[in-house]
Amino acid sequence: MENMQNQAIRVEGLRKSYKQLHVLRGVDFEVAKGSVFALLGSNGSGKTTIVKILTTLLKHDSGNVTVNGFDVALKPDGVRQSISLTGQFAAVDEILTGRENLILIARLRHLRNARQVADDLIKRFGLTDAADRRASTYSGGMRRRLDIAMSLVGNSQLVFLDEPTTGLDPEARIEVWKIVKELASSGITVFLTTQYLEEAEQLADQIAILDKGTIIVSGTLAELKKLFPPAKVEYIEKQPTLEEIFLAIVGKNQEN
Amino acid sequence: METTQSYFFMDMSVMLGRSMRHVFRSMDTIITVTLMPIAMMLLFVYVLGGAIQTGTDNYVNYLLPGIMLIAIANSIGYTSYRLFLDMERGIFERFHSMPISRSAALWGHVLTSLVSNVISVAVIILVALVMGFRSTAGGLSWLAVAGILALFTLALTWIAAIAGLSAKSVDGAVAVAYPIHFLPLISSAFVPTASMPGPVRAFAENQPVTSIVETIRSLLSNQPVGNEIWVALAWCVGIILVAYFFAKRVYQKRV
Ligand SMILES: Nc1ncnc2c1ncn2[C@@H]1O[C@H](COP(=O)(O)OP(=O)(O)OP(=O)(O)O)[C@@H](O)[C@H]1O
Ligand SMILES: [Mg+2]
Numbered sequence: 375m376e377n378m379q380n381q382a383i384r385v386e387g388l389r390k391s392y393k394q395l396h397v398l399r400g401v402d403f404e405v406a407k408g409s410v411f412a413l414l415g416s417n418g419s420g421k422t423t424i425v426k427i428l429t430t431l432l433k434h435d436s437g438n439v440t441v442n443g444f445d446v447a448l449k450p451d452g453v454r455q456s457i458s459l460t461g462q463f464a465a466v467d468e469i470l471t472g473r474e475n476l477i478l479i480a481r482l483r484h485l486r487n488a489r490q491v492a493d494d495l496i497k498r499f500g501l502t503d504a505a506d507r508r509a510s511t512y513s514g515g516m517r518r519r520l521d522i523a524m525s526l527v528g529n530s531q532l533v534f535l536d537e538p539t540t541g542l543d544p545e546a547r548i549e550v551w552k553i554v555k556e557l558a559s560s561g562i563t564v565f566l567t568t569q570y571l572e573e574a575e576q577l578a579d580q581i582a583i584l585d586k587g588t589i590i591v592s593g594t595l596a597e598l599k600k601l602f603p604p605a606k607v608e609y610i611e612k613q614p615t616l617e618e619i620f621l622a623i624v625g626k627n628q629e630n
Numbered sequence: 631m632e633t634t635q636s637y638f639f640m641d642m643s644v645m646l647g648r649s650m651r652h653v654f655r656s657m658d659t660i661i662t663v664t665l666m667p668i669a670m671m672l673l674f675v676y677v678l679g680g681a682i683q684t685g686t687d688n689y690v691n692y693l694l695p696g697i698m699l700i701a702i703a704n705s706i707g708y709t710s711y712r713l714f715l716d717m718e719r720g721i722f723e724r725f726h727s728m729p730i731s732r733s734a735a736l737w738g739h740v741l742t743s744l745v746s747n748v749i750s751v752a753v754i755i756l757v758a759l760v761m762g763f764r765s766t767a768g769g770l771s772w773l774a775v776a777g778i779l780a781l782f783t784l785a786l787t788w789i790a791a792i793a794g795l796s797a798k799s800v801d802g803a804v805a806v807a808y809p810i811h812f813l814p815l816i817s818s819a820f821v822p823t824a825s826m827p828g829p830v831r832a833f834a835e836n837q838p839v840t841s842i843v844e845t846i847r848s849l850l851s852n853q854p855v856g857n858e859i860w861v862a863l864a865w866c867v868g869i870i871l872v873a874y875f876f877a878k879r880v881y882q883k884r885v
Contacts, residue, residue: 454728482728
């Protein structure tokens with residue numbers, strides 16, 4: 375019982391097939407409240423399928439799935455009250471401005487001070503200059519930031535981010551990482567999926583690797599590192615690169 | 631459960647406000663649903679009207695019911711287009727992961743179709759008045775006209791919803807509009823069906839638009855509506871029931 379209270383997400387024996395395609399074949403994991411959990415997996419491994427089941431968008435075939443204490447199959451409304459989702463592909467309304475997008479979500483969450491909430495998020499996400507432009511004119515990074523900002527309207531305690539940095543340039547990626555770290559430090563539970571080990575390393579307290587329908591390893595980064603072969607020192611003959619050759623020649627000439 | 635239900639109308643009005651912005655910000659939509667029908671009305675009255683024999687002295691009076699239906703038919707492709715994009719871009723998923731009633735998003739689009747058609751038909755009637763349209767109809771007849779137009783809009787909107795929700799591409803979503811655009815053209819909207827050759831006439835007289843046009847025409851000119859109004863209502867209500875049933879099913883399957 376005590377354990378349940380500390381669990382934001384609990385998944386036991388989760389199975390899901392699309393007709394003949396058995397995507398999830400018995401997935402188990404737990405996410406502690408206030409932690410950042412990274413689900414790592416390659417293309418088509420079923421990350422989005424798990425996110426959709428956890429956020430009540432998709433029905434699973436069997437297994438127990440509990441989010442914030444609500445069973446996703448029996449109490450989907452309870453789940454929806456307590457989570458927010460940023461899907462794999464930025465779901466912003468392109469015809470509306472950034473500000474209008476945020477106000478729209480605030481109204482749908484029945485907040486009284488929708489404008490104020492929108493203004494605050496615009497400032498926090500560095501969208502002040504673009505706030506009154508249509509979202510269709512935004513760059514990929516800005517669109518993602520708006521997308522995440524929309525998910526934070528209403529202060530959910532559990533946030534799902536499905537591949538939040540895929541397709542972003544390095545600079546935009548670091549911005550998203552900063553946002554996730556801020557969320558984590560304010561005590562929000564973050565469930566994110568990624569294809570990059572580096573991203574999981576940067577952000578997550580807990581990492582789980584999904585492969586062929588099951589979680590093949592999970593744990594903290596330190597625990598995972600123990601599973602890998604220990605680091606050893608190797609000597610490798612290194613060929614000079616063209617650049618090094620070029621610099622060597624140019625450098626010699628300048629000395630003369 | 632209770633909270634999402636009690637906010638249903640509030641959520642739907644937020645959805646309505648959102649997609650009405652889409653309508654007003656799309657020049658293309660405004661041109662197709664308002665300016666084009668008006669241009670057609672001008673063309674038929676001032677260019678072709680002299681040569682058309684309808685048996686009425688005021689051709690604008692004859693033409694207006696058909697023009698209103700054309701405006702509504704033209705709007706239908708946009709409804710399926712907007713629905714398709716919301717589906718495609720994950721907007722519905724975002725809404726459905728939030729604590730709001732699942733059907734609010736769909737009804738928001740249906741309501742938008744109704745409201746935007748009320749606006750464009752009102753503008754068209756104003757222009758027709760300037761062009762010499764006159765009606766002796768009383769309040770009750772106008773109310774009946776409004777009711778039939780609303781039912782016609784709903785019938786087409788639910789057909790559009792099926793297309794928008796089940797399409798695999800934008801082209802597929804808007805393709806539903808093309809056959810619907812033709813219905814008013816092959817009806818008594820512009821000329822009496824008696825002037826048409828046999829097979830065309832048979833089609834024109836037995837498709838929904840003709841009975842709806844005739845009913846509205848009779849109502850606006852204070853003539854007895856006869857049986858035509860029941861045929862018109864049966865068409866509209868029948869289409870609404872069938873299309874609503876299928877649209878609901880597609881929606882539940884997709885979300
Ligand atoms: N609605 C669907 N119908 C049939 N198959 C599906 C459906 N959705 C997903 N799949 C298949 O299920 C598998 C898992 O898909 P999923 O989207 O969950 O993977 P993912 O890990 O999110 O991949 P990516 O990294 O590309 O986003 C894939 O093989 C995909 O083709
Ligand atoms: Mg995915």
